[in-house]
Amino acid sequence: MLDYNNPTVAREQLLQCNNSSLATIIEYYFTQANINEIEKLYTLSRYFRNKYYSNKVYFRGLIEISSYCKQDCYYCGIRKSNKKANRYRLDRKTILECCEKGNKLGFKTFVLQGGEDPFFTKDIMSDICSSIKKQFPKSALTLSIGELDYDFYKKLKENGVDRFLLRHETATKSHYEKLHPPFMSFDNRQNCLKILKELKYQTGAGFMVDSPFQNIETIANDLIFLKNLNPEMIGMGPFLPHKDTPFKNFKILNINHTLILLALVRILVPKALIPATTALATVDKKYSDLALINSANVIMPNLSPPNHRKDYSLYNNKKSWGNESAQQISNITKNLNNLNLCADFSRGDYFDLQ
Template identity: 45%
Template sequence: MGQAVAGPAWPIAEKLRQGDALSAAELELLVRHRTPELAEYLAKAARAACEAVYGDALFARGLIEISNICRNDCYYCGIRRSNRSVGRYRLAPEDVLACAEEGWQAGFRTFVLQGGEDAALTDAWLCAVVEGLKGAHPGCAITLSVGERSLESYRRLRAAGADRYLLRHETATAAHYRQLHPRSLTLEARLACLQALREAGFAVGAGFMVGSPGQTAAHLAADLAFVQQFRPEMCGIGPFVPHHATPFAAQPAGSVELTCYLLSIIRLMNPAVLLPATTALEALDPEGRRRAVRAGANVVMPNLSPPAVQGSYQLYDNKPAGGEAAQQLWDALACKARGWGKRLVEDRGDPAPAGVAGPSSAGGGGFVSPGTAPARPSSPDPISPYPKEA
């Protein structure tokens, strides 16, 4: 390893760097025995792994927060049903299309439509918006993040032209899931939805919070084990940040350092995974996204929502202020990317097919041409939070 090392986690880290699968017990040791030296070692390896697949490309997703109305009452979320202090909104379809148009002109080629589980976001509503976006911009990719739905619903959304779907599993431990959610929500249902999304043909994004109330090293090991087994095309992780109008208002925030460490581990588990440098990191550290990119992240998701509603979509406190025009966001990110050793690319940023290494010949960093479904690894059925022992 080229340096004097000690401690039980180092042999496991080297095993991970070499591409070997880790057991849940090994993953827990890796989490428990984090040191600055080990984190730096894994971050360096993660950057190299990312560059071997995607080059120096940094992919931008234009986030459009379509509704903050939600039927659920998750204990950590600022737009939970019980929060009576938030002004509720739902964008009109023409507003969504206008946001995307501005983003397209600036250089964005992927749009993420995110919202609470709003009953008015029917299949017909969403399909019409997706079809409108694809009609206006055939070369764009569309990611949806609108919660748990049926397999039939997912199939309709996929047929309408949606390419990807983000649905964080939040925690892969059932008992911990119950600590974070009311009894009406279960880990079993969440995992079934992730499986249904695969079946419907989506590129799937999972993910979890770091430092959520009640979380232990064993819980994080289970999360990593699930990611290793399920191999999502995207994996969004970010630190827990409390919101003042939730039951967890007084709980401490998660750790930026631990989040970045876990990003490196996930990158090494699957070098082709698309890893966002989440906004939640900058709620705790102004340099949070830079640190995440340094740890192996290669995606950023600036907010293209209308400025008038951005303040109403507060999942956590201290969310960085937005309101800039799409072109300003793009130009600022391009400048930051250069400082991070990356290159902001005008590209859909599709997941790299299995076995592909190195950036595309076009130099954009993307691997899948518009309209082509990326290759997806198979996953066990049913999903278990734990992989088989290697």
């Protein structure tokens, strides 16, 4: 097993793993390791998080700009086939107002996230992004709006977008095809991530843990994919079903799996910016707290207009108030202090770019 006494050696052990040996390690932590061993794994993870980022937790202001989506992922509540979904999109003025609220609260990074909404053409999206950067020149801008073509990504970069989040979802093609309809392409998604890297975005990838049809081998593939891609950001959270999707009857499995994988990913890709996801907090606040204590270093309070938050329903009971909203910034900061962590409202760039 990993050398718990020497973090550098432990990381090298993971880096040298092939798919099979990494799968064995993952399975061990999932099924055999005792609490003491898992705590030692978390200690290794904390070592690498603290080495590069100390105990800082970076704040990003999340703005959910649209619940329209042309894609049809089987797990997602805003998939185009869900006729029960409440659809909305924010206009340019509203998006800028959300940024202004966030700026007054101290945010220096805004994350615009939405379904793949054809309304937001290359020109419309570029205009919104350039307006945000003009109004808030010292802030970083992140997008999470799905699969686009090279020219679209390039124009967004030219108009001030610093970062782009695009979860790879799974690094195993056969698994991807069980999570998505035939018109969606595993190869295209992988190619989008290559383009983002080529265009020098701070690039985010990641996957759901315990998604339907996932197994230890596909998870090992995911970790090796992340090691090789070396993204600046990695988003991972538990699969949570949505009542109006084909996966509505799949169960939430062991949330500790997510915490274990966050630790392994932190050791493998130690400089990554890793959020404690809303999905973790939706299950129970203690899980997002544990993620922050052990591995994660980003949180994304919600700046979206309150009247639309319930409509951006990716999974059942998605959190948007309480500690997942900008109105509770002081509560979040106090909570971080209680965890011996420090709220950081700077841009929070990737370590090598600071």
